[in-house]
Amino acid sequence: MRQAGVRKDKMLSSLANIYFDRAYGYSYKEAAYESKGEGSAENRALLTWVKFELFQSNHKIINMSFHLFAGPYTIAVIGVLVEKLLTGQLHQMDNIEFRKAVKSLSIPRDQVGKIIIVEDAFFNSLKDLKGDTW
């Protein structure tokens, strides 16, 4: 029965749940750094605002913090970034890998715009960092 029950797209996929928990459980830890870059992006219609702060030392991103006003899918997308940071790959991060990882979250079509906001915020902070000392 197509109309019965809860709409699937209203629930996070199990992988998105994992990434949500990863981002939500992430806590920024104060550490020495050489320089930092920050950037944000927002879309009022999507009720989403995201801001990143990236910290670098020896031309590597060594730490990250984020702030947001967003829904669970956006937080799950940020969880992908957090994982890359925690596994030490953030400095190598490229767009394709990120998109691939995000695809596996099974984000509903009407929520995909939020990926772009996270990407924009992240790359704005990267740009700010590179413009500074990179």
Added chain:
Amino acid sequence: MINNLNNYFDYAATTPMHPRVVTAMYDFMKDDNYFSNAQATHMKGVEVNKLIQQKTDDIYNVLGVRSHDLYITSGATESINWVLRSFRKQAQEKPRRILSSRLEHKATTEVLKSLNKIDYIEYIETQSDGATDLNHLELLLKTGADLVSIMHVNNEIGVINDIEKISFLCKEKGVAFHVDASQSVGKLALEVVFKYADFITVSGHKFYGPKGIGGLFVSREHSLTPFMYGGGNYLRPGTIATHQVVGFAEAFSLISELESDANRIKELSFDFREKLKEIDGLTVVADSLAKVPHIMSITIPGVQSKVLQKVVQPYAISLGSSCNSTQEETSQVLRTMGLSDGLAASTFRLSFGLYTEKESLNNFFNLLSLESKKLRLLSKGAPGWCQKGQNA
């Protein structure tokens, strides 16, 4: 079943079936004497029909209703559709004029949207505190109307509409009056509704009855046009869901128990409201108005309720927003009350019932306090539209 309800704060969405309702329905369903179609003319059918008549009379007696006829429907949505669509323009007639409020449930506003192509639909203004503007209703009624449709208790914010005053204005102009009482059965005395309204909608699952059954009470001074066509009853065709009627009647028999429990809920709700003052930035929507204590709509600026709902699991709380293909859509009720989209997205509803206990509310408060603090920190530095103000 009942033991697992400590974490359930969504009684306004639906209530669990009361054990007495379950027993009554089960006993009825397993009895071979009562499986027959209530409209059949053979002996078994006549017996079932007699029982259904008896159950309907029980409902009339519980409510003390003498002036209305009860039509069994599949729920509030069908009842509301039936009333509103009965008032739409018929062939060769002039378009009709229906007055309602933007604070109504979607079961009303969506039907009105569909009728708006042919008939005149106008919305009564809402004061900034969430009350229906009766002066505006009076003004609208001066230029004539066919029907006014208003809910007794708002399902999102719990505000009680003054049925007596609205009815007075309608009667003065000879305008029919429909009250959606889905949220008021068992929470408020219904005498005033039955005294003043011409059409009254109720829904079984909102007061511990089964889902899939509701009722439409129609004053004997009014009539309706059929909403559906088929066999059986001319006005509401189809085989009567007899087991549902049994459960529905049993739920009505709980009304005095529910109404006396309202005092307990009032105390719980008051204590919880006091505790909420400890949470920074939190506001209760329409806090200054007459409301049922069972429903509380809460805003925590900077904390999207979708996220909050997830992090306070396993507590069942309700959201005020949904999304469509191009943008997030926040609650029309909250937007009508002047909340910005950011604040509306940061609003959630708690609703209490028979099995809500103080201890579970205290535990929920502790978790809410902890998680909202964390989420508010997370939204630190967010632009103004996320956290405050009215929409431009």
